[in-house]
Amino acid sequence: MRNPFRRKSWFARLRQRFAAAVAAAWNWIVSLAVAVWEWIVAVASAIWAWIIRAYLYVSGGLKRRATVARLRAGDIILASPRTLRLSPVALLYRLILRARYVHSMLYLGDRKIIHTTMRAGVTVGNLPRKIYRKDRYTILRAPQLGPAQRDRVVAEAMKFEDTKLDRAGLVSNVPARLLGLKKPLLRFERDRLWCSKLIYHAYSAAGIDLVPGENIETITSEDLSRSPRLERVQGTA
Structure with missing residues (x-):
C-alpha cells in the first residue's frame, strides 16, 4: 500500500512547478492579448470617430460655402x-x-x-x-x-x-x-x-x-x- 505521507520525488515536484509556471505564463499572455485587443479597438474607434467628425466638418463647410455663394x-x-x-x-x-x-x-x-x-x-x-x-x-x-x-x-x-x-x-x-x-x-x-x-x-x-x-x-x-x-x-x- 502506498504511503500517503511519502514525499514526492524531485521530478514530480519539478513537473508540478513547471505546469504551474506554464499556466501562469498562459494566463499572462491571454490577459496581455485581451488588453492589446481592447486598446486596438479603442484606438480604432477614436480614429473612426475623428474621421467621421472631420468628414462632417469638411462637407458641412463646403455645403455652407456653396449656399453662401448663392445668397x-x-x-x-x-x-x-x-x-x-x-x-x-x-x-x-x-x-x-x-x-x-x-x-x-x-x-x-x-x-x-x-x-x-x-x-x-x-x-x-x-x-x-x-x-x-x-x-x-x-x-x-x-x-x-x-x-x-x-x-x-x-x-x-x-x-x-x-x-x-x-x-x-x-x-x-x-x-x-x-x-x-x-x-x-x-x-x-x-x-x-x-x-x-x-x-x-x-x-x-x-x-x-x-x-x-x-x-x-x-x-x-x-x-x-x-x-x-x-x-x-x-x-x-
Missing part, C-alpha cells in the same frame, strides 16, 4: 427648427397655428442677417452656421428685385435696428389668428414689431407687397413662405 442681399431666410429646440413663443406657433416656419431673417450680405430676438429686438447677427440644411432653412428670393431695390430693402431694414420686439403682440397674435382678427389682441407699443413684420416693411418700402390680400398686422413667417412674389432658392415646399 443675395435681400434674400429671406425662414427657419424651421426641431420642435424640441423651440422657444415657448415659437412652440405656440408650431403647435397651435401648425406653423412649419417660426422665424424669418433678411440677408444683408457678407454673411450677415438682420432679424429679431426676444432680448435685443431688431438686431444684426451672423448667418446661421448650418444654413445649408435644407430641412431647417428655406431661402426665398423676389426675382423682380434689381440691385437698386435690393439695396433699398437692406437699407430700410437697417432703419429698424435696435427697435424693441413687440412681445405682447407676438404672443397675442396666436389667438388673433385663430379667431380671424385683423390685429393682435394686445399691443402696448405701436412702433414695435417682430421678424416677419420687419421683412414685410422693408420690402414694402421698395414697392413690393409680399403678401397681397393678407392682414399685415398679424403676418407670420408662414405667410412669407406662401408669398406669390417669392421663389425658392433652397428648401422644400
Whole structure:
C-alpha cells in the first residue's frame, strides 16, 4: 500500500512547478492579448470617430460655402427648427397655428442677417452656421428685385435696428389668428414689431407687397413662405 505521507520525488515536484509556471505564463499572455485587443479597438474607434467628425466638418463647410455663394442681399431666410429646440413663443406657433416656419431673417450680405430676438429686438447677427440644411432653412428670393431695390430693402431694414420686439403682440397674435382678427389682441407699443413684420416693411418700402390680400398686422413667417412674389432658392415646399 502506498504511503500517503511519502514525499514526492524531485521530478514530480519539478513537473508540478513547471505546469504551474506554464499556466501562469498562459494566463499572462491571454490577459496581455485581451488588453492589446481592447486598446486596438479603442484606438480604432477614436480614429473612426475623428474621421467621421472631420468628414462632417469638411462637407458641412463646403455645403455652407456653396449656399453662401448663392445668397443675395435681400434674400429671406425662414427657419424651421426641431420642435424640441423651440422657444415657448415659437412652440405656440408650431403647435397651435401648425406653423412649419417660426422665424424669418433678411440677408444683408457678407454673411450677415438682420432679424429679431426676444432680448435685443431688431438686431444684426451672423448667418446661421448650418444654413445649408435644407430641412431647417428655406431661402426665398423676389426675382423682380434689381440691385437698386435690393439695396433699398437692406437699407430700410437697417432703419429698424435696435427697435424693441413687440412681445405682447407676438404672443397675442396666436389667438388673433385663430379667431380671424385683423390685429393682435394686445399691443402696448405701436412702433414695435417682430421678424416677419420687419421683412414685410422693408420690402414694402421698395414697392413690393409680399403678401397681397393678407392682414399685415398679424403676418407670420408662414405667410412669407406662401408669398406669390417669392421663389425658392433652397428648401422644400
